Amino acid sequence: MSTPAARIADLLDVVPAASNPPVRPPDPVPEKPARAAGPVLAVTVMWGDLAEVPADLHVTGHYQSVVPAAAELALDEAISAGTRRLITEHTKLGWIDAQLGKITYFPGKGGTVRSAAVVGMGPLGTLTERRAGQMYASLLGEAVALGHVSTLATVLIGSGAGNLTVHQAARALARGFAGALTALGTSAAAPRLADAVVVEVDRLRAEQLHLALSEAAARLPQLRIASGLREGTGGLVLGPSAGVYALAALTGLAERGDGPALGGVLEGFDENVRAKIREQLARLADVRRTDLALTVGRPEEVPEGAVPVRMSVQSGVGGLRWAALTGRATVPERLVPVDTDLLRELVDRLTEPSVKDARELPDLLARFVVPPDFQRLLTDDATVLLELDRDTASVPWEFLAETEQAGDDRRDPLAIRTQLSRQLRTPYSRVMTESTTEGPLRALVIGDPGDPEKGHQLPGARREALAVHDRLKSLGVEVSLFLGAANSVRQAGFEPARRLDVLRVLLCGGNHIVHYCGHSDFDPTGAGRRSGWVFADGLLTAQELTLLERPPLIVVANACYTARLGGAGGPRTGTGPGSAAAPTAAADRTPWGNPQAALVPSLADEFLRIGVGHYVGAAWRIPDDQAVTFAEQFYGHLLRGGSDEAPPTVGEAVRAARKALYRPPAGGVPEDPDAAASGQRHSAWAAYQHYGDAADPFVRSGSTTARPGGAGGG
CATH class of the missing domain: 3.40.220.10 (Leucine Aminopeptidase, subunit E, domain 1)
Structure with missing residues (x-):
């Protein structure tokens, strides 16, 4: 190489190939093994x-x-x-x-x-x-x-x-x-x-x-x-490998002295620095390139359709067990020792958090439970998929933040910058189901089905259901709306929400979308607790839907814990679709937090097992106007976003709706007198959890076909 102004890229000419064999002599051939007695x-x-x-x-x-x-x-x-x-x-x-x-x-x-x-x-x-x-x-x-x-x-x-x-x-x-x-x-x-x-x-x-x-x-x-x-054909020299080959070429030049090529590379350095570089390169000359490795901090450009970063988080003896699958890094399994009491308190305080906790605790969440070398994977370079079990699903992972930013110099949360979705590890097998493929898009909307005589009426849920009904109809969707209990104030033009009537439309209506606004609860009867949606005449669970041949592609539920059905004192009513829960017994608590934190994973598990592709649920009470905003943004992006070449995905729609609710935390903001209401409004974006495949495309408005949903369970 005689060009005096050589660049690192020029040194890549020495990459070994059939027409360009390596300069270094080949490694010694291992001694031949004994002849095999059988097949070879x-x-x-x-x-x-x-x-x-x-x-x-x-x-x-x-x-x-x-x-x-x-x-x-x-x-x-x-x-x-x-x-x-x-x-x-x-x-x-x-x-x-x-x-x-x-x-x-x-x-x-x-x-x-x-x-x-x-x-x-x-x-x-x-x-x-x-x-x-x-x-x-x-x-x-x-x-x-x-x-x-x-x-x-x-x-x-x-x-x-x-x-x-x-x-x-x-x-x-x-x-x-x-x-x-x-x-x-x-x-x-x-x-x-x-x-x-x-x-x-x-x-x-x-x-x-x-x-x-x-x-x-x-x-x-x-x-x-x-x-x-x-x-063969199709081989690549990726960035880290190219850097190693460049170093190998530099060591060869260093062995031969400061020739014109090396001089061009080192031009501009002080002579003492050049001497040190040549000294270190000479030492590298004794190292096989196959023993070298470089880490590239971040690719210059993230290609469309980049491999998602998948993390598995499971509860285990002694802490949380993590594993990661990513196209950009190789990381082994990790065990993070976690004090259960501290994690439970963290989950409690990040479930319907105050403004102060929502501003200060997300950074602690990442540092406390995420392995240090996994933290660098939490960037906006690619979609993040979290594979969780029923215990770790109670953790509000949507609050995850990068830990590299210090002090007040913070970036937006990960769930705002990229698609962050969950998949649930469950003992249930995914059933074989058929997707709804004929006719126009159809949706079932259920609002405020609780019994007003038990304090379960929710005016905000009615308003949300009506807004979702109008938004979906404006997007060309055929909508069936059930509003209020049979013994509540009737809404002209709409049927009341009785379990039997809703079940009829669910089983026979061929709906692509189901949207529920109301209370949810656990059913303590029978073998193992089941969770479902609260109606005046009982609890509707996935058990009633096991014969559903064509489950909906998406279920969206703005439904929060309402304490034990018929429990002492009953639930306290609230303004949003959910309600503040009455004090709960210790038996209702999960390993990582209260029943409120465990409700969405439990509901998701119930519906994913019958073949629903995506479950989007709110983990705590959402102010009425923000619940409407999330729904309008979600459905608007889902049914009109994307392009002819790239249809919108469910993960993109969830992210767009979260962004519409997100307000960056401001340092030094005093707590409102009503801290709970302030926390609801400030952190509503993080309450929405998505279970399913973030990259799963959804049917477009006006289309007559629909794809099967993503694998949320299993």
Whole structure:
């Protein structure tokens, strides 16, 4: 290189390729293993795109309930025709059994990928090196048993989702494959499957993979690792890898002295600084590039459709167990020790918080319960999906804030800057349901169905229901409205909200949207508590909807806890759709807070189990005007947002409605005399929780078809 004003980009010319071999001598070839007594598998490491590698069977890993991303998404797109993605839809409908080692097959549409499969990895955050070895053994054993597969193409399953390093996953692959081949024995005929290709799209990781796999298989006679890295099509050099290659090139220049290229790069530095740089580069020359790693703080541009950041948060012995799946970082499982009493108090104070608590406690929430290295994932670069269990769902995660901002120099909350949605880990299996696909959009709206003689009347809920009715009709939706109890003041032109009449429309009406404004409660009778919506003549729960063949795509419920039905003293009435709860017994409390905090997850669980795609609920009382604003913004964006190329998504609609209610906290604002009412108005945006797939597109206004909802449960 003779150009005196060389740039770092120029140094990337030394990236190894078939036409440009590396300058550094190759690593020593491991000693040959003993001859295998049984079948032998030839393994090739290839730099390229999995979907563009010819093979009889293409395989990726699959976590339970996690929609495809990265290599799995590329494979999904390769086998799917049109916009409907097979693996994604099967995941949302709960049709993929992702238990460890369980394999699900998909036919290809022709082309390079003739047949695809996903192998189960279990729940997110549970894959260890030992379990990964079992998974690989199951994969190869079944691929051999198929009889028609001669070439298998896969990726290094387990190394890109936060659990295993490249070396750990490579050891698991080598041991698992070798174990499966050993189990075949020497008496059986040689299997048709003789070649496996392990594909990596990033160049540096491909080199690391080849090195790690060669070391792992050095003493395993059942495996023969092809020497050298093969090049396919579709390979990339990602930003961190490009930086490592640039450093490797600089070290080579440093070894040869301060030539014109290095001088150009260092031009402008003080001579003492240049000497120190050359000294450190000379030290780096002794380090293999496969042992180097760089972290890029933030990509220059976030591509449309960026991989969501998925975090799993589960309650466990000793604290909260976290795991993360992201296209931008590799992070293992974490255990955060949490004092239950402190967390319970934090949940209590952030559930219908005062202005002061809403301003000061979100930062504590992130620092107290989120692992430090997970906190950097909480940015507005991509959608955030939180996979929660029934206990951790009680935490008001919508308040999450970045912890890097100090003092009063704070950014807006994460749920305002990006789409933040929840998915519920539940023992219930997602039922097989059909979506409503005929006729115009239809909606069912229910307002103020409680018994006024028990103090359950809510004038604000009536106003919200009427406003939602008018807004949906203006957007071209056919609306059925049930308003007030049979023994309440009647509204001319609308039927009263009796459970039987509402159930008839739910079961027979083919509604895409259901909107409820009123009270909710737990039913303490029977085996286990169920939750539902309060009517004058009883509680309507998902139990009454189990025979619903075509569940609504979206349920929106502005419904808050009303204390025990018929409990001592009854509930206290309020101005919003919910009410202030009467004092509750200790038995009503959840591990992390009061029943108010647990109500929305409980209701979401009830409705998601019958096949509802999305559940949007308010976790505390909302002032009447703000409840109307949220509904109008949500439905307006959902039914008229987006473009012909990119239809609106449910997550975008929730975010737009939250933004319409959000007011940035101002430091030093004195508390209003009515602190509770002030807190409701200040934090209403955070009360709305969305359970479902944030990226799920919704039917447009005037359309005659509707998509299945996202996988909220399961």
